[in-house]
Amino acid sequence: MKSLAELAAIRDKMRQTVATRDDKASVRVVVGMATCGIAAGARPVLNAFTEDVARRALENVMVTQTGCIGICQYEPVVEVYEEGKEKVTYVKMDPAKVARVVSEHLVGGTPVAEYTVGTISK
Amino acid sequence: MFRSHVMICGGTGCTSSGSDKVAEAFENEILANGLENEVKVIRTGCFGLCALGPIVVIYPEGSFYSRINDSDVKEIVSEHLLKGRPVTKLLYNETVAEDNTIKSLDETAFYKKQVRVALRNCGVINPENIEEYIGYDGYQALGKVLTEMTPDEVIQVILDSGLRGRGGGGFPTGLKWKFASSNRGKVQKYVCCNADEGDPGAFMDRSVLEGDPHALLEAMAIAGYAIGANKGYVYVRAEYPIAVNRLQIAIDQAKEYGLMGENIFGTDFSFDVEIKLGAGAFVCGEETALMTSIEGHRGEPRPRPPFPAVKGLFESPTILNNVETYANIPRIILNGAEWFKSMGTEKSPGTKVFALGGKITNTGLVEIPMGTTLRTVVEEIGGGIPNGKKFKAAQTGGPSGGCIPASLIDTPIDYDNLIAIGSMMGSGGLIVMDEDDCMVDIAKFFLEFTVDESCGKCAPCRIGTKRLLELLNKITSGNGEMEDLVRIKELSEFIKANSLCGLGQTAPNPVLSTLHYFYDEYVEHIQNKRCPAGVCKALLNYKIDQDKCIGCGKCAKNCPADAITKTTYIAPGHKLPSLTIDPAKCVKCGACMDGCKFGAISKG
Numbered sequence: 005m006k007s008l009a010e011l012a013a014i015r016d017k018m019r020q021t022v023a024t025r026d027d028k029a030s031v032r033v034v035v036g037m038a039t040c041g042i043a044a045g046a047r048p049v050l051n052a053f054t055e056d057v058a059r060r061a062l063e064n065v066m067v068t069q070t071g072c073i074g075i076c077q078y079e080p081v082v083e084v085y086e087e088g089k090e091k092v093t094y095v096k097m098d099p100a101k102v103a104r105v106v107s108e109h110l111v112g113g114t115p116v117a118e119y120t121v122g123t124i125s126k
Numbered sequence: 127m128f129r130s131h132v133m134i135c136g137g138t139g140c141t142s143s144g145s146d147k148v149a150e151a152f153e154n155e156i157l158a159n160g161l162e163n164e165v166k167v168i169r170t171g172c173f174g175l176c177a178l179g180p181i182v183v184i185y186p187e188g189s190f191y192s193r194i195n196d197s198d199v200k201e202i203v204s205e206h207l208l209k210g211r212p213v214t215k216l217l218y219n220e221t222v223a224e225d226n227t228i229k230s231l232d233e234t235a236f237y238k239k240q241v242r243v244a245l246r247n248c249g250v251i252n253p254e255n256i257e258e259y260i261g262y263d264g265y266q267a268l269g270k271v272l273t274e275m276t277p278d279e280v281i282q283v284i285l286d287s288g289l290r291g292r293g294g295g296g297f298p299t300g301l302k303w304k305f306a307s308s309n310r311g312k313v314q315k316y317v318c319c320n321a322d323e324g325d326p327g328a329f330m331d332r333s334v335l336e337g338d339p340h341a342l343l344e345a346m347a348i349a350g351y352a353i354g355a356n357k358g359y360v361y362v363r364a365e366y367p368i369a370v371n372r373l374q375i376a377i378d379q380a381k382e383y384g385l386m387g388e389n390i391f392g393t394d395f396s397f398d399v400e401i402k403l404g405a406g407a408f409v410c411g412e413e414t415a416l417m418t419s420i421e422g423h424r425g426e427p428r429p430r431p432p433f434p435a436v437k438g439l440f441e442s443p444t445i446l447n448n449v450e451t452y453a454n455i456p457r458i459i460l461n462g463a464e465w466f467k468s469m470g471t472e473k474s475p476g477t478k479v480f481a482l483g484g485k486i487t488n489t490g491l492v493e494i495p496m497g498t499t500l501r502t503v504v505e506e507i508g509g510g511i512p513n514g515k516k517f518k519a520a521q522t523g524g525p526s527g528g529c530i531p532a533s534l535i536d537t538p539i540d541y542d543n544l545i546a547i548g549s550m551m552g553s554g555g556l557i558v559m560d561e562d563d564c565m566v567d568i569a570k571f572f573l574e575f576t577v578d579e580s581c582g583k584c585a586p587c588r589i590g591t592k593r594l595l596e597l598l599n600k601i602t603s604g605n606g607e608m609e610d611l612v613r614i615k616e617l618s619e620f621i622k623a624n625s626l627c628g629l630g631q632t633a634p635n636p637v638l639s640t641l642h643y644f645y646d647e648y649v650e651h652i653q654n655k656r657c658p659a660g661v662c663k664a665l666l667n668y669k670i671d672q673d674k675c676i677g678c679g680k681c682a683k684n685c686p687a688d689a690i691t692k693t694t695y696i697a698p699g700h701k702l703p704s705l706t707i708d709p710a711k712c713v714k715c716g717a718c719m720d721g722c723k724f725g726a727i728s729k730g
Contacts, residue, residue, distance in 0.1 A: 018261025025185045037210040054129035066186045069210025
């Protein structure tokens with residue numbers, strides 16, 4: 005270890021990894037991972053969220069999973085819970101859509117209306 | 127990037143209840159489900175709730191699984207990790223609310239009132255990965271002192287924090303460092319760590335070594351900088367194999383990362399640490415004996431002064447602190463003395479780790495702010511006494527301490543309060559006793575330990591404790607006289623005043639404190655030849671209530687000494703003659719009583 009800067013670099017890199025163990029999250033991204041969700045491709049979606057959130061070091065976001073949400077025809081379903089705001093439900097997700105949800109919704113604060121259950125089920 | 131972390135306790139407690147197998151099962155199941163790039167399995171240090179081991183915590187949800195064995199793993203992987211449904215029936219039941227929702231661990235009675243400073247990383251990081259420690263601000267404090275602070279400033283912060291030695295005596299740590307700080311750079315000095323935790327029932331230091339070994343190394347380097355030492359020794363007992371192994375891994379990694387060795391952070395400060403294994407002698411936890419042992423001699427104490435700060439290891443100025451004390455140091459440097467003083471009491475700032483054991487529901491490791499009452503520790507955090515029994519006393523300080531009776535259960539725990547009521551902090555073993563424990567027997571137990579562990583160098587300890595034990599044996603075997611109580615007191619005071627080291631000076635404490643708080647129990651043993659708790663075998667008498675006995679003969683079958691025979695008496699309403707015990711043949715094993723379904727046998 006030559007310098008404090010090197011130490012800080014390791015710390016920052018590890019913070020992304022260990023952030024999974026913090027419970028500071030104010031935003032929860034919940035991916036439906038029941039049989040229906042998995043069959044429709046929920047796992048790549050879950051992993052895309054995990055990677056994107058870590059890459060952007062969004063410490064307030066926790067990516068987790070749940071069982072069947074009940075609208076199997078719309079799987080993969082992702083719900084975003086934010087303190088003090090109404091739940092947003094995204095349906096028929098795929099890894100490509102994840103990038104937009106992360107940048108516009110989780111970072112930017114504006115839900116991607118065209119992916120939500122309200123728009124797609126019409 | 128892993129989306130989920132499975133933390134499996136790798137402390138000694140959970141390892142002995144099979145957590146290695148659980149970890150292996152997780153690795154296999156995760157592979158079988160193709161989750162190896164999504165889920166990471168990590169072995170951690172102690173979570174504290176040893177009674178419920180093996181413990182597994184799964185993040186990001188923070189689900190706390192307790193008493194997991196390898197056959198549960200398949201279900202957890204397929205349900206929780208694959209499908210995202212925590213297996214509620216395997217979760218620690220305190221974390222599951224009535225409506226089946228899952229509560230955070232911090233809301234459970236066991237964790238709610240705990241404040242983790244020394245144990246902050248235990249159960250949180252992988253102790254065998256230095257980068258995880260760095261990820262939680264590890265080695266930042268060392269970087270700060272080396273680049274921004276003078277050695278005197280470091281000592282001042284520790285002095286200001288009011289940190290006192292967590293190994294027993296409670297001596298101010300900053301003062302110890304200050305005494306050893308003169309002549310920096312001119313003479314060889316040493317930084318030692320006492321990890322020779324020997325009290326029966328204490329395992330705080332072991333848990334820090336197992337769960338967060340880098341915290342100790344970082345703190346020792348800080349101490350080295352403060353007093354001007356370039357060499358450290360950790361004296362740890364060979365009976366702690368997991369701790370020794372992890373500590374060695376930590377030392378190797380710290381060297382590899384340049385956080386130990388020559389010119390740390392490009393400064394001219396160099397520091398190196400070496401492990402010295404102890405053979406497990408209790409006396410080697412005494413500072414002068416410990417240093418004598420490191421030097422390669424037989425572990426025996428020597429008189430003080432000179433104190434180690436003046437003439438310690440290899441006749442050089444030395445500081446010696448215990449593991450838990452060191453574990454507080456990096457946090458104090460990073461957060462400041464005021465932060466540390468905001469916890470605990472005025473004269474005992476900070477927190478203290480206790481190893482809860484004995485008759486208590488939540489056996490394990492807890493860290494609480496100083497000044498927390500014994501009642502909070504026993505009834506709330508500890509979950510009370512099992513089987514609806516009543517709290518009788520708690521022993522703190524192990525064989526050097528004393529007992530705290532139920533009448534003093536509201537005493538706030540800190541160094542000075544414990545001394546005032548005739549006990550001491552010790553390293554933090556806290557053994558809870560209920561109404562079935564005989565206090566004379568407890569005193570005897572601790573004294574037997576010190577008699578065994580006395581090194582024999584000085585007569586008051588070697589001969590005195592032995593004679594003291596003989597007096598206690600006389601009482602528990604039913605031959606005691608009232609004069610013995612006077613002799614016990616006199617001899618105890620003599621041993622305390624004249625022994626060479628802390629072992630002898632404190633050995634009579636358990637006897638004196640039980641004699642003080644439970645005098646009546648001693649008198650009962652002597653005058654009525656009766657042990658009220660029903661423990662001292664020689665004073666026990668088993669009796670069959672002839673009217674309750676239905677004459678089934680179960681007790682006679684159980685009796686290994688053929689002491690139970692039929693009488694001619696048939697109680698009203700019964701068909702068979704009742705039985706009776708011949709006291710001359712009875713070996714007082716209690717097998718008859720255990721076997722009787724009718725409650726006809728009593729002891730007293």
